[in-house]
Amino acid sequence: MSEYYPESHPVWRLFRETPGAGELAEAPDVLVSEARSPADGAVLRLSVQVMDGVLVQVRFKAFGCPACIACGAWLVSRLEGQGTEALAGVSVVALAEGLQLPATRRHCAVLAEEVAHDLHARLAR
Amino acid sequence: MSSQPVYLDHAATTPVDPRVIDRMQACLGRKGVFANPASDSHAPGRAAAREVELARQALAELTGADPRELVWTSGATEAINLAILGGARFHAGRGRHVVTSAIEHRATLDACRALEAEGFEVTRVDCGSDGRVSPQALADALRPDTVLASVMHVNNETGVIQDIESIAGVCSEAGVALHVDAAQSLGKLPIDLGRLPVAMMSFSAHKLYGPKGIGALFLRRRPRARVTPLMYGGGHERGLRPGTLATHQIAGMGEACRIAIQRLEQDQQHLSGLADRLWQGLRRPGGVSFNGDPDRRIPGILNLHVAGIDGESLVAGAPGVAFALGSACTSASPEPSHVLRAMGHDEQHIRASLRLSPGRFTTAAEIDVAVAELLAEIARLRELSPLWHSGGEALPQ
Numbered sequence: 001m002s003e004y005y006p007e008s009h010p011v012w013r014l015f016r017e018t019p020g021a022g023e024l025a026e027a028p029d030v031l032v033s034e035a036r037s038p039a040d041g042a043v044l045r046l047s048v049q050v051m052d053g054v055l056v057q058v059r060f061k062a063f064g065c066p067a068c069i070a071c072g073a074w075l076v077s078r079l080e081g082q083g084t085e086a087l088a089g090v091s092v093v094a095l096a097e098g099l100q101l102p103a104t105r106r107h108c109a110v111l112a113e114e115v116a117h118d119l120h121a122r123l124a125r
Numbered sequence: 126m127s128s129q130p131v132y133l134d135h136a137a138t139t140p141v142d143p144r145v146i147d148r149m150q151a152c153l154g155r156k157g158v159f160a161n162p163a164s165d166s167h168a169p170g171r172a173a174a175r176e177v178e179l180a181r182q183a184l185a186e187l188t189g190a191d192p193r194e195l196v197w198t199s200g201a202t203e204a205i206n207l208a209i210l211g212g213a214r215f216h217a218g219r220g221r222h223v224v225t226s227a228i229e230h231r232a233t234l235d236a237c238r239a240l241e242a243e244g245f246e247v248t249r250v251d252c253g254s255d256g257r258v259s260p261q262a263l264a265d266a267l268r269p270d271t272v273l274a275s276v277m278h279v280n281n282e283t284g285v286i287q288d289i290e291s292i293a294g295v296c297s298e299a300g301v302a303l304h305v306d307a308a309q310s311l312g313k314l315p316i317d318l319g320r321l322p323v324a325m326m327s328f329s330a331h332k333l334y335g336p337k338g339i340g341a342l343f344l345r346r347r348p349r350a351r352v353t354p355l356m357y358g359g360g361h362e363r364g365l366r367p368g369t370l371a372t373h374q375i376a377g378m379g380e381a382c383r384i385a386i387q388r389l390e391q392d393q394q395h396l397s398g399l400a401d402r403l404w405q406g407l408r409r410p411g412g413v414s415f416n417g418d419p420d421r422r423i424p425g426i427l428n429l430h431v432a433g434i435d436g437e438s439l440v441a442g443a444p445g446v447a448f449a450l451g452s453a454c455t456s457a458s459p460e461p462s463h464v465l466r467a468m469g470h471d472e473q474h475i476r477a478s479l480r481l482s483p484g485r486f487t488t489a490a491e492i493d494v495a496v497a498e499l500l501a502e503i504a505r506l507r508e509l510s511p512l513w514h515s516g517g518e519a520l521p522q
Contacts, residue, residue: 005441015441021509034511041473042435045511061511063473065437069509 005066010074010099015066020076022059023047031122035114037107042068044111046075048087048119055079055086067105071112074099079116084123090116130447131495133403135332135484136281136309136426137449141377142334142485148380149336152176152373162370163361173372180379184328184341187382188307189317196342196362197375201308201329202232203355204342205275207366208304208325209236211352212273213245216302220270221245224301226258226277226287227467233275233306234463254469256283256417260291267299274301278316278326279309282464282480283417284426286314290321297322302350308332308340312385313393313423318343324350330374334485335381339374342366392485397424399483399492406496407431410503412513416465416478427481430470433513434506436479442502446495449480473512 005012024030024047034045042064049057058080060072074095079086095101095109132140141149152158152173162177164170178192185192198204213223225237227249237247248266252258258276267274274296279286289305296303302324307316312333318326326343330336344350344365352365359367385392404427407413412432431439436450461475470478483492507513 012441015438018509041471041476043511061509063433063510063512064435066441068435069438072509 011067011070011101011105014070014073014077014099018069018073020059020073020080021061023061024049024057024059031119033115033118033122035111035118037064037068037111039107040064042108042111044068044072044108044115046072046112046115046119048079050084050123053083055082055084064108064111065105067099067101068108068111070099071095071108075112075116084120087116087120087123130445131487131491131498133446133448133481133483133487133495135487136284136480136482138331138337139334139484140486141336142381142384144384145335145377145380149373149377152376158372158376160372162372163359173370176372176376176379177370180375180382183379183382183386187312187316187386188326188328188343189319189321190343191346194318194343194346196344196365197370198327198340198342198366199338200331200340201230201306201327202340203366204327204329204340205230205232205304205306206236207342207352207355208327209233209273209275210239211355211365212302212304212325212350213240214243214353215351216272217245220268220272222248222268222271224248224250224263224266224271224274226250226252226263228252228256228258228280228282228464229275229277230281230306230308233277237275252467255421256280256285256464256468257421258287258292260288260295263292264295264299267295267301271299271301273304275304275306277306277309279307279314279423279426280417280464281309281426282462283428283468284309284422284424284482285417286310286421286423289323293322309426310423312382312389313425315389318345324348325352330378330381333378333381333385336374336377339371339378341378388485393424395485396483399487399489400424400427402489402492403427403481403483403496404429406492407499407503410500410507412507416468416470425482425484428465428478429481430474430478431503432477433510434503435476437476438506439479439499439502442506443498445498449482450478 030049032047036043045061047059058076062069062072092109158176160169160173162173181192250262304325305323307326308329311328329340361367416428465475
């Protein structure tokens with residue numbers, strides 16, 4: 001079932017404008033994480049470049065519904081320029097509230113939380 | 126972009142032809158043919174009955190049926206229910222097994238499920254990856270206690286045409302009554318019920334530039350197709366479908382049939398041209414393919430897989446084009462298309478599939494507008510997609 005988002009909805013704005021879309025070129029200081037939803041096949045990929053404990057560049061790619069794409073853009077807007085601890089702070093609840101996600105789209109927030117926490121765990125090693 | 130989206134969802138429903146609207150309006154007002162067609166004691170009632178019978182004749186002419194073999198219903202869904210539930214219940218003393226296919230419309234699948242709750246057994250024959258049901262597979266599913274088979278003529282999601290002639294032959298040979306859901310084929314493919322040995326066939330007006338809320342069931346007279354009514358009260362339609370006849374709806378369906386008789390070939394040529402224009406336009410960036418046999422489908426329905434994109438995002442990102450993801454009739458449910466799934470496609474393939482269905486009033490200029498908007502959004506979504514290489518190849522999924 002398609003969701004309809006009015007133009008003022010945060011999902012709609014991020015879906016249309018997709019700030020932070022793209023991919024970082026492979027480099028020693030670039031990490032990539034990808035999560036896939038078993039429910040609907042949606043895929044979210046996040047690339048981060050880390051320098052001195054700071055996420056200096058963050059980019060996303062997404063295959064999925066508008067909410068999934070908006071979650072990728074939301075991650076970039078919240079993480080770029082922050083310390084790596086910000087990755088651990090990403091939560092389904094924060095995404096669902098920030099993007100006013102319908103209950104049927106919370107699995108998109110789960111993907112975002114998964115990639116963020118995966119990157120955090122790998123950076124902590 | 127025009128203020129109205131380019132409407133490419135005629136498989137869901139069509140706009141009512143202006144000539145149909147005129148005919149319907151003539152049945153509504155005080156000076157029109159508004160009387161109850163069952164009121165044969167006065168001239169206005171007889172005029173309404175005449176209008177109903179003229180419409181029945183038009184549908185009969187379009188389908189090669191005898192007018193006495195057509196029963197008005199509220200639409201194809203009711204006609205399908207009357208055929209399946211009514212047919213199986215009537216013959217329950219002879220057997221309690223029904224055969225259908227896995228890719229039928231929900232009206233058929235849900236009616237069959239209701240029969241299972243009554244103790245019938247239902248066999249659902251699979252289709253091939255081309256979306257076609259093999260007559261041999263259907264023949265293999267028939268049993269001595271099979272009393273009914275139901276197969277659609279044209280699939281509402283893929284537009285694929287089933288080999289109804291062969292399936293009817295198989296059923297006829299086995300002595301099993303065959304019901305055909307012709308909601309998507311009426312007025313789009315030639316139908317000759319004088320020649321085709323099916324027992325029952327369901328029709329709808331609103332896929333044919335007629336109004337919603339009216340359809341019909343063909344019930345063969347010889348050999349006689351028998352059904353138990355679903356409703357009681359009044360004896361209308363030979364007791365098979367009681368209730369005051371909706372003259373304006375019936376007159377509208379009749380007019381839609383008259384227009385279809387005149388325009389069948391012209392409409393199909395027009396739709397073939399539009400469908401080809403759509404296909405040639407959308408295939409340009411690569412990674413676009415047909416779902417279902419591209420050579421055995423009606424021209425008015427294109428079900429396409431667009432690698433690397435999600436259909437829901439394409440719908441949202443291309444609001445200037447009105448089209449469907451899978452079947453509009455199942456889109457109220459979050460389940461992916463049961464038709465594409467039966468054809469062997471996985472969740473990701475289904476999510477990247479869309480149905481485009483131009484119509485009689487669609488213009489080539491509108492197709493060009495739609496193609497431009499869809500291509501732009503497909504390019505944007507592919508750029509965003511981790512499943513799409515910039516070189517044009519989809520990544521393994």
